[in-house]
Amino acid sequence: MKIRFQLAAAAVIAALSASPSHAADTIKIGVDGPFTGGSSSMGVSMRDGVLLAIKEINAKGGVLGRKLEPVLRDDEAKNERGVQIAQELIEREKVVATVGYINTGVALASQRFFQEAKIPVINNVATGTAITQQFADQPTRFVFRNSARDAIQAPMIASEAIDKRGFKKVAILADTTNYGKLGKDDLVKALAAKGITPVAIEQFNIGDVDMTAQLLRAKSAQAEAILTYGIGPELAQIANGMAKINWKKPMIGSWTLSMANFIETADKNSEGARMPQTFIQEPNTQRRKAFIDAYVKEYKPKNGIMPSPVSAAQGYDSIFLLAAAITQAKSTDGDKIREALENLNAKVDGVVTTYDHPFSAADHDAITDNIPVMGEVKGGRVVYAYQADAEKGSDIRLKKKK
Amino acid sequence: MDILLQLAISGAIVGMIYAVIAFGYQLTFATSGTLNFGQGEALMLGALVGLSVFNAGISYWWVLPIASVFGALQGFFVEWVGVRPAMKIKSEFGWIMSTIALAIIFKNVAENIWGRDDLRFPSPLSDTPITFGDAYIDPMGLAVIGGAVVIMLAVEAFNRFTILGKAVVATANDRDAAGLMGINTRWVIALSYALSSLTAAFAGVLIAPVTLTGARMGASLGLKAFAVAIIGGLSSGFGAVIGGLILGIAEKVTGFYLSTGYTDVPGLLLLLLVLIIRPAGLLGKTTIKKV
Numbered sequence: 001m002k003i004r005f006q007l008a009a010a011a012v013i014a015a016l017s018a019s020p021s022h023a024a025d026t027i028k029i030g031v032d033g034p035f036t037g038g039s040s041s042m043g044v045s046m047r048d049g050v051l052l053a054i055k056e057i058n059a060k061g062g063v064l065g066r067k068l069e070p071v072l073r074d075d076e077a078k079n080e081r082g083v084q085i086a087q088e089l090i091e092r093e094k095v096v097a098t099v100g101y102i103n104t105g106v107a108l109a110s111q112r113f114f115q116e117a118k119i120p121v122i123n124n125v126a127t128g129t130a131i132t133q134q135f136a137d138q139p140t141r142f143v144f145r146n147s148a149r150d151a152i153q154a155p156m157i158a159s160e161a162i163d164k165r166g167f168k169k170v171a172i173l174a175d176t177t178n179y180g181k182l183g184k185d186d187l188v189k190a191l192a193a194k195g196i197t198p199v200a201i202e203q204f205n206i207g208d209v210d211m212t213a214q215l216l217r218a219k220s221a222q223a224e225a226i227l228t229y230g231i232g233p234e235l236a237q238i239a240n241g242m243a244k245i246n247w248k249k250p251m252i253g254s255w256t257l258s259m260a261n262f263i264e265t266a267d268k269n270s271e272g273a274r275m276p277q278t279f280i281q282e283p284n285t286q287r288r289k290a291f292i293d294a295y296v297k298e299y300k301p302k303n304g305i306m307p308s309p310v311s312a313a314q315g316y317d318s319i320f321l322l323a324a325a326i327t328q329a330k331s332t333d334g335d336k337i338r339e340a341l342e343n344l345n346a347k348v349d350g351v352v353t354t355y356d357h358p359f360s361a362a363d364h365d366a367i368t369d370n371i372p373v374m375g376e377v378k379g380g381r382v383v384y385a386y387q388a389d390a391e392k393g394s395d396i397r398l399k400k401k402k
Numbered sequence: 403m404d405i406l407l408q409l410a411i412s413g414a415i416v417g418m419i420y421a422v423i424a425f426g427y428q429l430t431f432a433t434s435g436t437l438n439f440g441q442g443e444a445l446m447l448g449a450l451v452g453l454s455v456f457n458a459g460i461s462y463w464w465v466l467p468i469a470s471v472f473g474a475l476q477g478f479f480v481e482w483v484g485v486r487p488a489m490k491i492k493s494e495f496g497w498i499m500s501t502i503a504l505a506i507i508f509k510n511v512a513e514n515i516w517g518r519d520d521l522r523f524p525s526p527l528s529d530t531p532i533t534f535g536d537a538y539i540d541p542m543g544l545a546v547i548g549g550a551v552v553i554m555l556a557v558e559a560f561n562r563f564t565i566l567g568k569a570v571v572a573t574a575n576d577r578d579a580a581g582l583m584g585i586n587t588r589w590v591i592a593l594s595y596a597l598s599s600l601t602a603a604f605a606g607v608l609i610a611p612v613t614l615t616g617a618r619m620g621a622s623l624g625l626k627a628f629a630v631a632i633i634g635g636l637s638s639g640f641g642a643v644i645g646g647l648i649l650g651i652a653e654k655v656t657g658f659y660l661s662t663g664y665t666d667v668p669g670l671l672l673l674l675l676v677l678i679i680r681p682a683g684l685l686g687k688t689t690i691k692k693v
Contacts, residue, residue, distance in 0.1 A: 036517065036518035037518050037519065038519070038520065040519055076518070176663070202662045203662050203663045207618070207622065209613035209614065210415075212408065212409065212412035212654060212657075213412075213653075213657025213658045213662055213665065214662045216405055216408055216409065216658055217657075217662070219405075233614060240529075243529060243531065243540070244538065244539075244540045244543070245412075245537070245538050246531045246538040261519070264522060265520075265522045265614065
């Protein structure tokens with residue numbers, strides 16, 4: 001007991017004496033995402049976007065005269081890994097803030113530790129609507145987001161299928177993860193608002209390699225389109241499965257239909273799939289061109305196509321938002337950074353949009369429903385689905401004011 | 403009707419994959435009374451080695467024999483490291499632990515060599531589906547069914563018509579008597595492990611274009627095939643085929659008529675039922691263990 005007390009005291013003294021001098025060196029930022037496994041094309045692109053932004057900021061002297069230091073952790077898209085990493089980032093790495101989270105389930109499981117420790121988190125990819133609502137009952141909330149939440153994406157998917165393409169009978173195929181289940185609920189709600197009940201709602205598991213039963217149910221219910229909520233590998237099995245039973249219907253789904261492992265694995269079966277995108281790899285502004293060129297030069301993606309352009313762009317922007325908040329707070333204190341994020345005075349020039357007061361105390365989502373556009377898989381990459389959007393691609397879509 | 407036919411076809415493809423792996427379980431069980439619980443991993447290694455060979459520019463049809471040879475070597479290795487020591491000390495359960503341990507090691511090695519992502523194995527055949535009555539079957543699916551039948555017939559022919567194969571059968575019938583007749587039963591057991599991993603590796607290359615290739619592809623297939631081996635009977639090659647088809651088709655039919663959330667349930671219910679009613683399996687021979 002005595003020894004343990006002495007050890008603890010020694011540790012406290014060491015921490016007290018070490019942290020100020022150490023903190024003066026760098027500002028540590030946790031970066032958490034799945035860098036391996038089925039979600040890795042999103043995780044790796046997000047990480048690379050984050051690293052690119054950090055490199056640019058450090059080249060200009062960093063923030064508050066200090067360099068940003070990323071602490072990279074692979075959560076393997078597993079909830080329990082995410083929890084361990086959150087604790088490690090807070091307790092051992094003593095990060096100032098954390099960006100990342102690709103998988104809604106991992107985000108929901110992990111971010112409570114940051115909320116308790118009063119350390120801001122910017123979700124830059126995960127889209128589950130619940131993510132920014134998780135601590136709605138608490139006076140201050142530390143979870144922010146700059147990705148398009150499902151409550152935005154689902155109505156876009158529904159409107160694309162029902163209003164624009166004129167389908168009356170649609171089937172929903174969603175996976176059994178938190179992401180798929182919550183997304184499916186949002187989709188059912190969005191369709192109900194248009195007076196449409198899906199003719200079939202089917203589930204599949206991560207790792208399923210045969211979708212025949214699901215697709216046949218959709219087929220015998222005479223579905224005219226398949227609406228999806230899943231991730232790359234299984235989405236590819238759906239596209240390939242339709243080819244196998246010679247029943248090809250349009251796929252419209254959440255933004256994950258832009259994942260490289262979907263497009264690569266489904267190959268020509270992925271053609272024509274449509275999904276909401278906050279960012280299309282199209283150098284239509286100088287800012288975007290500089291970002292895309294730097295990314296391609298630094299990470300040399302296959303054929304010059306980013307594995308997940310949306311993740312890379314949102315990852316990149318999340319760091320600039322955070323840097324702006326730390327600059328405004330003139331401090332690395334979590335609570336002061338939160339306050340600064342909720343009342344960001346400087347306009348942040350990102351690649352998705354230009355952020356003008358992106359957050360408030362009540363609203364922790366930077367993206368509103370006017371920002372995403374419909375993307376379409378064409379020739380192995382994601383392009384604008386509508387010519388009109390492509391032509392106006394260089395107009396920056398700003399967040400709607402209430 | 404076309405729906406049922408379509409379900410039967412895709413169920414049969416999956417079922418034949420289960421059957422080939424289950425067949426591998428039977429081969430080693432017959433000679434030594436032991437099983438390789440890393441059968442799914444043998445399949446996974448075969449597929450990944452096959453993918454690397456394929457990417458080196460070798461034609462798909464040559465990849466099959468190359469991966470099979472690799473599988474055979476891997477089977478020898480498993481027997482040598484995992485099973486022989488346990489048999490030597492007449493341990494009842496040592497081989498269970500050691501084959502599971504080896505399976506985990508193989509999976510980790512594969513993760514480190516090929517990464518944790520699922521990789522695409524390009525299909526050597528056209529992916530335009532063939533009309534089959536009112537249903538469709540993709541050419542690679544047909545190749546899976548055909549290949550599975552061929553490899554099982556080949557192993558059966560080997561056992562029946564070659565002197566080595568006859569030694570395998572003799573060992574399977576009565577290990578002690580075979581030993582007294584001058585058959586090196588230890589070598590025969592090693593051979594049966596090689597044959598069993600060979601079939602698994604062959605199956606791996608065969609199904610890779612249909613599924614995806616990755617370090618985690620073996621685990622659930624190995625487990626389902628184990629259920630098939632129990633359902634069909636551990637001593638009947640034909641039982642493996644029947645068991646595979648029953649499980650494969652049951653999964654698809656339940657998925658369609660009940661709910662796609664319950665596809666795994668019927669197989670396991672069937673497994674429990676068989677264990678209660680016919681513990682030796684649908685086509686297995688009941689053996690009396692004399693104590």
